[in-house]
Amino acid sequence: MPSNAKPESPSKLIDARIKELPDWQGEVLSRIRRIVKQAVPDVVEEWKWRGVPVWEHDGIICTGETYKDYVKLTFAKGASLEDPAGLFNASLEGNMRRAIDIHEGDKIAERAFKALVRAAAALNTSSRSTPRKPKAAAGTRPRPTRASGTLRR
Numbered sequence: 001m002p003s004n005a006k007p008e009s010p011s012k013l014i015d016a017r018i019k020e021l022p023d024w025q026g027e028v029l030s031r032i033r034r035i036v037k038q039a040v041p042d043v044v045e046e047w048k049w050r051g052v053p054v055w056e057h058d059g060i061i062c063t064g065e066t067y068k069d070y071v072k073l074t075f076a077k078g079a080s081l082e083d084p085a086g087l088f089n090a091s092l093e094g095n096m097r098r099a100i101d102i103h104e105g106d107k108i109a110e111r112a113f114k115a116l117v118r119a120a121a122a123l124n125t126s127s128r129s130t131p132r133k134p135k136a137a138a139g140t141r142p143r144p145t146r147a148s149g150t151l152r153r
Contacts, residue, residue, distance in 0.1 A: 010047035039117040059124035085112030
């Protein structure tokens, strides 16, 4: 690619990935993409890690990875999400992520998936709106004051 050429948009790269996949995987990824966009209309599509579709809203909602026998939807903060429909069926042992592995012929519970996507976006938004506490400078410790006995910096 010439140095002055504009890189393709993530959406166009995702379009191309869907077209190049075997029938069922392309159909699944296309349907997941449609559901994500319906659930969170202002979702941002990204293309990361050398070819992984990523949907973001104030942080990563989920990724759409494709493997030989399945499509994996990894939710970055899945361990913090309620999953009453039991959609998560992979990466269940970690403290952060959860995933849904979809194999050929699997049905997608669209309503439950849409709710999960909305919950992930809401979690990202709520996490971003919480102000972070400033870190103390390296090597400093709070010192008690004589008058009140409380700590000050």
